[in-house]
Amino acid sequence: MPNSPLPITHLHHIARVTSDPERSAAFYCQVLGFRPIKRPNFNFRGAWLLGYGVQIHIIERRSPAAPTSDEIDTRANHLAFAVDDHGPVLARLDALGIRYHQQVNAGGIPQIFFRDPDGHHIEIGIYPPHPPFIDDGPPA
Numbered sequence: 001m002p003n004s005p006l007p008i009t010h011l012h013h014i015a016r017v018t019s020d021p022e023r024s025a026a027f028y029c030q031v032l033g034f035r036p037i038k039r040p041n042f043n044f045r046g047a048w049l050l051g052y053g054v055q056i057h058i059i060e061r062r063s064p065a066a067p068t069s070d071e072i073d074t075r076a077n078h079l080a081f082a083v084d085d086h087g088p089v090l091a092r093l094d095a096l097g098i099r100y101h102q103q104v105n106a107g108g109i110p111q112i113f114f115r116d117p118d119g120h121h122i123e124i125g126i127y128p129p130h131p132p133f134i135d136d137g138p139p140a
Helices: 021-032 087-095
Strands: 013-018 035-037 046-051 054-060 078-082 100-104 110-115 121-125
Touching: 013 021, 021 035, 021 046, 021 054, 087 100, 087 110
Parallel strands: 013 054, 078 121
Antiparallel strands: 035 046, 046 054, 100 110, 110 121
16 A cells, blocks of 8 residues: 555654764753653763653764854754743743744744754744645545
8 A cells, every 4th residue: 555654653753963962962951851761871972862752862973073054044954842832932042042043934833943052953833733634635
């Protein structure tokens, strides 16, 4: 059945490569409220975090590379998290001195974009319920 959805039950984890796993783990815990969870004893540094029903696996980069720019690109690969109110997010980012870009996109969605210490983009949005499927078929 080529058009049948895969039997996926949920998103398990997102991996983030970093030159400084401790710094990145602290960022995701302090800024976004993730909590450390046990991780196998791999032969490289890293951390596993859990929050909002999804894990973030922080993985030490083999060869350190700094971000090429500090520009916030709203069209770059990014993680997106949903909130009901941007107020607490803005207060936290301001208190921590994290630079961000705030906008309302063409679909009317209020968004905040910022970067983690390794330059990975993060979006926080106030999203409506999921829109209907284009083909009215069953969800994946």
